[in-house]
Amino acid sequence: MQTESAALRAPIQSLNLPAKRGQGVPQGISLTGVQQNELLRALPQHELERLLPELELVALPSGKHLYDFGEKIEYSYFPTTAIVSLQYVNEDGITTEIAVVGREGVAGVTMYKGERASNTAVVQAAGYGYRMRTDTLRELFGEGGTLAHQLMRYTSCLFAQLAQNVVSSRHSSIEQKLCRWLLERLDRSPSSELKVTQELIANLLGVRRESITAAAGKLQAEGLIQCRRGMVVVLDRAGLERCAGACYFAARGTLAQAATH
Secondary structure: OHHHHHHHHOOOOEOOEEEOOOOOOEEOOOHHHHOOOHHHHOOOHHHHHHHHHHOEEEEEOOOOEEEOOOOEOOEEEEEOOOEEEEEEEOOOOOEEEEEEEOOOOOEOOOOOOOOEOOOEEEEEEOEEEEEEEHHHHHHHHHOOHHHHHHHHHHHHHHHHHHHHHHHHHHHOOHHHHHHHHHHHHHHHOOOOEEOOOHHHHHHHHOOOHHHHHHHHHHHHHOOOEEEEOOEEEEOOHHHHHHHHOHHHHHHHHHHHHHHOO
16 A cells, blocks of 8 residues: 555656657657547647647556646646546545546646646546646647637536536436446546446545445446446446436537537
8 A cells, every 4th residue: 555655646757758869759659649639639730740749648547646726737638548537625625526537638727827726636547648748738828729729618618517517416316426427437438347436436426425335226226337346337328328317418518519619
Protein backbone atom coordinates (compact mmCIF):
# COMPACT_ATOMS: atom_id res chain seq x y z
CA MET A 1 0.00 0.00 0.00
CA GLN A 2 2.85 2.38 0.79
CA THR A 3 4.39 1.72 -2.63
CA GLU A 4 1.04 2.38 -4.34
CA SER A 5 0.51 5.61 -2.38
CA ALA A 6 4.01 6.79 -3.23
CA ALA A 7 3.37 6.12 -6.91
CA LEU A 8 0.19 8.20 -6.82
CA ARG A 9 2.03 11.09 -5.15
CA ALA A 10 4.92 10.96 -7.63
CA PRO A 11 4.90 13.35 -10.61
CA ILE A 12 3.44 11.99 -13.82
CA GLN A 13 6.23 10.88 -16.12
CA SER A 14 6.19 11.60 -19.84
CA LEU A 15 6.43 8.53 -22.08
CA ASN A 16 7.80 10.59 -24.97
CA LEU A 17 11.10 9.61 -26.56
CA PRO A 18 13.58 12.23 -27.80
CA ALA A 19 12.79 13.67 -31.21
CA LYS A 20 14.74 12.40 -34.17
CA ARG A 21 17.43 14.64 -35.55
CA GLY A 22 15.90 17.48 -37.52
CA GLN A 23 12.38 16.80 -36.24
CA GLY A 24 10.58 18.64 -33.47
CA VAL A 25 8.04 15.90 -32.78
CA PRO A 26 9.06 13.39 -30.08
CA GLN A 27 9.17 9.75 -31.11
CA GLY A 28 5.99 7.92 -30.18
CA ILE A 29 3.79 10.94 -30.90
CA SER A 30 1.74 10.46 -34.06
CA LEU A 31 -1.45 11.76 -35.64
CA THR A 32 -3.04 8.34 -35.25
CA GLY A 33 -2.25 8.12 -31.55
CA VAL A 34 -3.31 11.68 -30.73
CA GLN A 35 -6.57 11.26 -32.64
CA GLN A 36 -7.73 8.68 -30.11
CA ASN A 37 -8.89 11.77 -28.23
CA GLU A 38 -12.05 12.96 -29.98
CA LEU A 39 -11.52 16.66 -29.31
CA LEU A 40 -8.10 16.52 -30.95
CA ARG A 41 -9.44 14.34 -33.77
CA ALA A 42 -11.88 17.13 -34.65
CA LEU A 43 -9.00 19.49 -35.52
CA PRO A 44 -7.83 20.01 -39.11
CA GLN A 45 -4.60 18.14 -39.82
CA HIS A 46 -2.51 21.32 -40.11
CA GLU A 47 -3.64 22.49 -36.64
CA LEU A 48 -3.10 19.07 -35.13
CA GLU A 49 0.38 18.75 -36.63
CA ARG A 50 1.28 22.06 -35.06
CA LEU A 51 0.25 20.70 -31.64
CA LEU A 52 2.30 17.50 -31.86
CA PRO A 53 5.59 18.95 -30.53
CA GLU A 54 3.71 20.33 -27.50
CA LEU A 55 2.02 17.06 -26.51
CA GLU A 56 3.34 14.43 -24.12
CA LEU A 57 2.05 10.87 -23.90
CA VAL A 58 1.51 9.93 -20.24
CA ALA A 59 0.29 6.95 -18.25
CA LEU A 60 -2.51 7.89 -15.86
CA PRO A 61 -2.84 5.44 -12.92
CA SER A 62 -6.15 5.03 -11.12
CA GLY A 63 -6.40 7.34 -8.10
CA LYS A 64 -3.83 9.83 -9.40
CA HIS A 65 -4.67 13.46 -8.65
CA LEU A 66 -3.98 15.53 -11.76
CA TYR A 67 -4.64 18.69 -9.78
CA ASP A 68 -6.46 19.69 -6.61
CA PHE A 69 -8.88 22.48 -5.80
CA GLY A 70 -7.12 25.83 -5.43
CA GLU A 71 -3.90 24.70 -7.10
CA LYS A 72 -2.32 26.27 -10.13
CA ILE A 73 -2.98 23.94 -13.05
CA GLU A 74 0.26 23.25 -14.89
CA TYR A 75 -1.04 20.79 -17.48
CA SER A 76 -4.18 20.18 -19.51
CA TYR A 77 -4.96 16.49 -20.07
CA PHE A 78 -6.52 14.92 -23.17
CA PRO A 79 -7.47 11.35 -22.12
CA THR A 80 -7.52 8.53 -24.65
CA THR A 81 -8.22 5.40 -22.59
CA ALA A 82 -8.19 6.91 -19.08
CA ILE A 83 -11.29 8.35 -17.40
CA VAL A 84 -10.99 11.40 -15.15
CA SER A 85 -13.44 12.32 -12.41
CA LEU A 86 -13.91 16.03 -11.66
CA GLN A 87 -14.79 16.39 -8.00
CA TYR A 88 -15.67 18.99 -5.42
CA VAL A 89 -14.54 18.47 -1.83
CA ASN A 90 -16.32 20.53 0.84
CA GLU A 91 -14.91 21.76 4.14
CA ASP A 92 -15.96 18.55 5.87
CA GLY A 93 -13.99 16.46 3.40
CA ILE A 94 -17.08 15.09 1.66
CA THR A 95 -16.41 14.43 -2.02
CA THR A 96 -19.00 14.82 -4.77
CA GLU A 97 -18.42 14.14 -8.44
CA ILE A 98 -19.51 17.05 -10.61
CA ALA A 99 -18.48 15.79 -14.06
CA VAL A 100 -16.48 13.09 -15.84
CA VAL A 101 -13.98 13.42 -18.70
CA GLY A 102 -12.84 10.73 -21.09
CA ARG A 103 -11.63 10.45 -24.65
CA GLU A 104 -14.24 12.99 -25.76
CA GLY A 105 -12.62 15.95 -24.03
CA VAL A 106 -9.99 17.63 -21.91
CA ALA A 107 -9.40 18.29 -18.21
CA GLY A 108 -7.56 21.27 -16.77
CA VAL A 109 -8.15 24.11 -19.22
CA THR A 110 -7.40 27.60 -17.87
CA MET A 111 -8.50 30.71 -19.70
CA TYR A 112 -6.34 33.28 -17.93
CA LYS A 113 -2.90 33.42 -16.34
CA GLY A 114 -2.82 32.65 -12.64
CA GLU A 115 -6.18 30.87 -12.69
CA ARG A 116 -6.62 28.32 -9.91
CA ALA A 117 -8.44 25.01 -10.09
CA SER A 118 -12.13 25.21 -9.18
CA ASN A 119 -12.30 21.43 -8.69
CA THR A 120 -10.15 18.37 -8.09
CA ALA A 121 -9.35 16.04 -11.00
CA VAL A 122 -8.72 12.38 -10.12
CA VAL A 123 -8.05 9.51 -12.51
CA GLN A 124 -10.97 7.15 -11.92
CA ALA A 125 -10.07 4.52 -14.55
CA ALA A 126 -6.43 3.92 -15.39
CA GLY A 127 -5.23 4.41 -18.94
CA TYR A 128 -3.33 6.82 -21.13
CA GLY A 129 -3.67 10.34 -22.38
CA TYR A 130 -1.77 13.33 -23.71
CA ARG A 131 -0.90 16.43 -21.78
CA MET A 132 0.12 19.95 -22.73
CA ARG A 133 1.24 22.85 -20.60
CA THR A 134 -1.74 25.05 -19.83
CA ASP A 135 0.23 28.19 -20.71
CA THR A 136 0.86 26.78 -24.18
CA LEU A 137 -2.77 25.74 -24.67
CA ARG A 138 -3.96 29.17 -23.55
CA GLU A 139 -1.68 30.85 -26.10
CA LEU A 140 -2.99 28.61 -28.87
CA PHE A 141 -6.56 29.31 -27.77
CA GLY A 142 -5.88 33.04 -28.10
CA GLU A 143 -4.97 32.54 -31.76
CA GLY A 144 -8.49 31.31 -32.53
CA GLY A 145 -9.15 28.66 -35.14
CA THR A 146 -10.75 25.25 -34.75
CA LEU A 147 -8.92 24.49 -31.49
CA ALA A 148 -10.46 27.53 -29.79
CA HIS A 149 -13.88 26.55 -31.12
CA GLN A 150 -13.55 22.97 -29.88
CA LEU A 151 -12.40 24.09 -26.42
CA MET A 152 -15.37 26.46 -26.09
CA ARG A 153 -17.70 23.74 -27.35
CA TYR A 154 -16.40 21.25 -24.83
CA THR A 155 -16.55 23.76 -21.96
CA SER A 156 -20.22 24.25 -22.81
CA CYS A 157 -20.69 20.46 -22.69
CA LEU A 158 -19.12 20.31 -19.24
CA PHE A 159 -21.49 22.98 -17.95
CA ALA A 160 -24.41 21.00 -19.38
CA GLN A 161 -23.14 17.85 -17.69
CA LEU A 162 -22.81 19.73 -14.40
CA ALA A 163 -26.35 21.08 -14.72
CA GLN A 164 -27.73 17.62 -15.40
CA ASN A 165 -25.87 16.26 -12.38
CA VAL A 166 -27.51 18.89 -10.18
CA VAL A 167 -30.96 17.99 -11.53
CA SER A 168 -30.25 14.29 -11.13
CA SER A 169 -29.10 14.69 -7.53
CA ARG A 170 -32.44 16.26 -6.60
CA HIS A 171 -34.95 14.39 -8.72
CA SER A 172 -33.51 10.95 -9.58
CA SER A 173 -33.76 7.75 -7.59
CA ILE A 174 -30.64 5.96 -6.35
CA GLU A 175 -31.17 3.33 -9.04
CA GLN A 176 -31.36 5.99 -11.76
CA LYS A 177 -28.23 7.70 -10.45
CA LEU A 178 -26.33 4.42 -10.46
CA CYS A 179 -27.45 3.59 -14.00
CA ARG A 180 -26.40 6.99 -15.27
CA TRP A 181 -23.05 6.78 -13.48
CA LEU A 182 -22.31 3.40 -15.05
CA LEU A 183 -23.40 4.55 -18.51
CA GLU A 184 -21.17 7.63 -18.36
CA ARG A 185 -18.21 5.31 -17.73
CA LEU A 186 -19.33 2.86 -20.37
CA ASP A 187 -19.46 5.69 -22.93
CA ARG A 188 -15.79 6.41 -22.26
CA SER A 189 -14.50 2.87 -21.76
CA PRO A 190 -13.23 0.40 -24.40
CA SER A 191 -14.75 -2.45 -22.40
CA SER A 192 -18.02 -3.37 -20.73
CA GLU A 193 -16.03 -4.26 -17.60
CA LEU A 194 -15.73 -1.29 -15.25
CA LYS A 195 -13.14 -1.55 -12.48
CA VAL A 196 -14.85 0.18 -9.60
CA THR A 197 -16.04 -0.56 -6.08
CA GLN A 198 -19.50 0.12 -4.74
CA GLU A 199 -17.92 2.19 -1.99
CA LEU A 200 -16.31 4.51 -4.53
CA ILE A 201 -19.57 4.88 -6.45
CA ALA A 202 -21.38 5.75 -3.22
CA ASN A 203 -18.76 8.34 -2.29
CA LEU A 204 -18.85 10.05 -5.67
CA LEU A 205 -22.65 10.09 -5.80
CA GLY A 206 -22.88 11.31 -2.21
CA VAL A 207 -25.11 8.47 -1.02
CA ARG A 208 -24.82 5.63 1.49
CA ARG A 209 -22.96 2.51 0.40
CA GLU A 210 -25.89 0.37 1.51
CA SER A 211 -28.10 2.25 -0.95
CA ILE A 212 -25.73 1.51 -3.83
CA THR A 213 -25.46 -2.13 -2.78
CA ALA A 214 -29.24 -2.46 -2.80
CA ALA A 215 -29.60 -0.71 -6.18
CA ALA A 216 -26.79 -2.78 -7.72
CA GLY A 217 -28.37 -5.95 -6.38
CA LYS A 218 -31.66 -5.06 -8.05
CA LEU A 219 -29.96 -4.32 -11.38
CA GLN A 220 -28.06 -7.60 -11.14
CA ALA A 221 -31.25 -9.52 -10.39
CA GLU A 222 -32.78 -7.99 -13.53
CA GLY A 223 -29.81 -9.19 -15.60
CA LEU A 224 -28.52 -5.70 -16.43
CA ILE A 225 -25.17 -5.91 -14.67
CA GLN A 226 -22.94 -8.43 -12.91
CA CYS A 227 -21.11 -7.41 -9.76
CA ARG A 228 -17.74 -8.92 -9.04
CA ARG A 229 -15.10 -8.00 -6.50
CA GLY A 230 -13.90 -4.54 -7.50
CA MET A 231 -15.69 -4.68 -10.84
CA VAL A 232 -19.07 -4.14 -12.48
CA VAL A 233 -19.78 -5.83 -15.82
CA VAL A 234 -22.53 -4.31 -17.94
CA LEU A 235 -24.62 -7.05 -19.53
CA ASP A 236 -27.56 -5.09 -20.94
CA ARG A 237 -26.79 -1.50 -21.96
CA ALA A 238 -30.27 -0.89 -23.38
CA GLY A 239 -31.77 -1.96 -20.07
CA LEU A 240 -29.52 0.44 -18.17
CA GLU A 241 -30.54 3.26 -20.49
CA ARG A 242 -34.22 2.58 -19.83
CA CYS A 243 -33.56 2.73 -16.09
CA ALA A 244 -31.35 5.82 -16.20
CA GLY A 245 -34.07 8.30 -17.06
CA ALA A 246 -34.04 11.58 -18.98
CA CYS A 247 -30.95 13.18 -17.39
CA TYR A 248 -28.56 10.72 -19.01
CA PHE A 249 -30.00 11.24 -22.48
CA ALA A 250 -30.05 15.02 -22.07
CA ALA A 251 -26.35 15.18 -21.24
CA ARG A 252 -25.47 12.64 -23.92
CA GLY A 253 -27.53 14.54 -26.48
CA THR A 254 -25.75 17.81 -25.70
CA LEU A 255 -22.36 16.20 -26.27
CA ALA A 256 -23.46 14.53 -29.51
CA GLN A 257 -25.01 17.74 -30.85
CA ALA A 258 -21.89 19.78 -30.06
CA ALA A 259 -19.64 17.19 -31.68
CA THR A 260 -21.38 17.75 -35.03
CA HIS A 261 -20.59 21.49 -35.10
